[in-house]
Amino acid sequence: MSEAVTRTATTSPGLLASLDPLLREWLPRQRWFAGKGRPVTGFSLVAATELLPAEGKLGLYHLLVRAHQPSALGAEAHPGDCYQLLIGVREALPPRLAPALIGHVEEGPLAGRTVYEALYDSRPAEVLLEALRSQARIGGLRFEREPGREIRAGLVPRLMTAEQSNSSVVYGDTFILKLLRRVVPGVNPDLELPLALAREGCPRVPPPTAWLRAELGGEPYVLGVLQPFLQGASDGWELALRELAKGEDFGAEARALGRATAEVHTALARALPTVTLGHRQMELLAGGMIERLEAAAQAVPVLRPHVPALRSAFTALADLAAEGRVWTAQRVHGDLHLGQCLRSPGGQWWLIDFEGEPARPLAERRMPQPPVRDVAGMLRSFDYAAHSAGPQAAEDWAETCRAAYCSGYAEVSGADPRTDPVLLRACETDKAIYEVVYEARHRPDWLAVPMTAIERYATSDLY
Structure with a gap:
């Protein structure tokens, strides 16, 4: 050296x-x-x-x-x-x-x-x-x-x-x-x-x-x-849009990406400390989600009619914790979506950009989180890709990807994220609320994408 x-x-x-x-x-x-x-x-x-x-x-x-x-x-x-x-x-x-x-x-x-x-x-x-x-x-x-x-x-x-x-x-x-x-x-x-x-x-x-x-x-x-530098690698977002435009099924890629995500989560849990989240910790987590919802509704008026229904996703999580349910938290990617993934010409998926959401304080980005937070970010990304390419068959395409991704994740981790529907719903809802604020401020033409999801989350249990 x-x-x-x-x-x-x-x-x-x-x-x-x-x-x-x-x-x-x-x-x-x-x-x-x-x-x-x-x-x-x-x-x-x-x-x-x-x-x-x-x-x-x-x-x-x-x-x-x-x-x-x-x-x-x-x-x-x-x-x-x-x-x-x-x-x-x-x-x-x-x-x-x-x-x-x-x-x-x-x-x-x-x-x-x-x-x-x-x-x-x-x-x-x-x-x-x-x-x-x-x-x-x-x-x-x-x-x-x-x-x-x-x-x-x-x-x-x-x-x-x-x-x-x-x-x-x-x-x-x-x-x-x-x-x-x-x-x-x-x-x-x-x-x-x-x-x-x-x-x-x-x-x-x-x-x-x-x-x-x-x-x-x-x-x-x-x-x-x-x-x-991963020469010849394809950006996950661009790859998904190309396959969607051609009418090609993305399910196999989504499953492989789910496996890659679980491999990263499993390695992070080995390398860095994990913690158990009990009633008090989950109450704080759900309370933070509710605070973000209320602040978002003040900033983006179109969100206000949905606040009571969206809040129920977070109170349901707090209620489950009050009944004695506990979760494991660990270090996670923190801002996972298709654009943070690269696929090599040989078909291997890589995860990049572990900075987390830049707008959040560094201490918050370094806190252990339930791994489902990353999963929720990727599921929202499939929804974004589908709706940005046009409404035709978008929901079916996104649902196929979501199911394949969760199945691939379960193959490696041993736990399908869909078996924890209350936490997954809360994390997806929280992510969609963040997206609404972002789009309203920076890309108003895209606001319809997260708002379509908000309307869906407000009227169904998702899982």
Whole structure:
């Protein structure tokens, strides 16, 4: 194993102030920016590291900045989300980098230079991979590698443009580096869980090869994870839509995906502690679901007529716990749906992106949960795929997939999720309520998809 390369990194005073007016315009336009709809009123610097000297032909800064925005209720601006930025610096951008432009700096240490999103540029992307390969320490950044895993030098990088909440760079069809954009302190499950699964020998998750982190104010920040790139793999969502459009049965794939999910759950239960949820814990879980329902109904008025019926799904769960029923909870994926799954050309399913629902606090995302939460997310995803492709035969297609997935899950876990209908109904209902709020805020044209499910859940017991 090569020794870590350590060097100090300095940044010019006034750097953030000179970038501030450009970032205020550029940052809200990025797909991974979480504070859309509220103006950015300023920034505070969390950390700045110079990876390539700005005085040269090409400079590269790694920044962690906190975006100041007014609260949703119109209160005064306050420090908000922390974002990871990679800022390239050139005299002028070549035409190939035009989409990466942030702007031209007018004052401060970079006056007269052009700054841009560095991940579009091969040289800055190469710097990141070389730092991971050599296990560098640059300023407060720590580039670390899993023992025994090698990284070949000279792999050609390319930025993936389809990412949403993060950014990814593929290196020579060998590795993919996922850089987290909105970062929070603490142990990030997107590294924690794949590492635990790899060390447990689970073959359903690409094992982390290396990662980037920082230690700030005594707290760890995970900033990026490098994993094997699954060349030729199909995104589960796109694959489902293609098969649906062709009128092909997806049941066999759904069954295989159910088996893969159960393999991951079984490995996580071996690798990390499990807990028993009794009356008090389930009362809190059901109470949280009811709170989310009531908040959603306030935010989305079309949900209000269904509140009493939907609440019954959660009170039924609390009642069952009051009768003495207990459940086992463990670490789970936390945001499982077809888009978080990849199918290899050979037919193997892989689960990716263990970050959990980004809007939830990190501590909540790391809490043990009933595995049925993941199952419910996937069942809702089948429903989404079916309805997004059109109403014809959508319900039958989704029902076939749901049944096959649960059967495949039972083949590995020994427990069919449908044999716990009260918990499964509660988790599916909770997920659909989350979807209603999301679609109402971000994709109103899609609101009919979860609302169709809401109407169904409000008038039937499902299982």
